[in-house]
Amino acid sequence: MPIDGDTLDFLREFQRQALDFIRVNLDTRFLESDLRYQQRFDAQQKAVGDALLAAEKAVNTALASADRAVVKAETAAEKRFESVNEFRAVLSNQSATLMPRTEADAQMKAMADKIEDLKSRVDRTEGGSKGIMAAAALAVAVVTAVFTVLHSPSPSPSLVPGQVGSQTTPIPPR
Secondary structure, eight states: OOOOHHHHHHHHHHHHHHHHHHHHHHHHHHHHHHHHHHHHHHHHHHHHHHHHHHHHHHHHHHHHHHHHHHHHHHHHHHHHHHHHHHHHHHHHHHHHHSOOHHHHHHHHHHHHHHHHHHHHHHHHHHOSHHHHHHHHHHHHHHHHHHHHHHHSOOOOGGGOTTOBTTBOOOOOOO
16 A cells, blocks of 8 residues: 555654654653752762861861860979979078088087087086086087087978068078
8 A cells, every 4th residue: 555645744744753752751851860960969069078077177176175185284294394393492492501411410529529628628627516517517508409409300391481482581501
């Protein structure tokens, strides 16, 4: 059966419309697919951006905490050094104002020798028991006073007369 011209034109028009419909349908699907992919890409970009922002905040918080810890450690170390320096100053002050043991022993021996000399003079000049007793009592009193003064415990640095705050006023030697 032969196809006449109208039928052929009808078939060609139908075929063209069908192809146009398929093209429009495919274009629509491609556009929808592209839109979905673009939305996924945008969502991923936003998620990565949010994650980077959160990581940056976490790093900044950690750095701030570390800075505060360093400041606290430096402050504590400075306070310890101040205490050590204060203690050194007290020791320096003590070594400058207190008499060394060897010097005190030498002075005690010199005093004991002088007392012995005075005792022998008193014995020679007075010769009586009253003179000897008085000299002995005097010698014992002088030795006791000197011994008490030289060997009395040092006052603690917090009880040093003239002290103001952490500074001390040197005590003149006796």
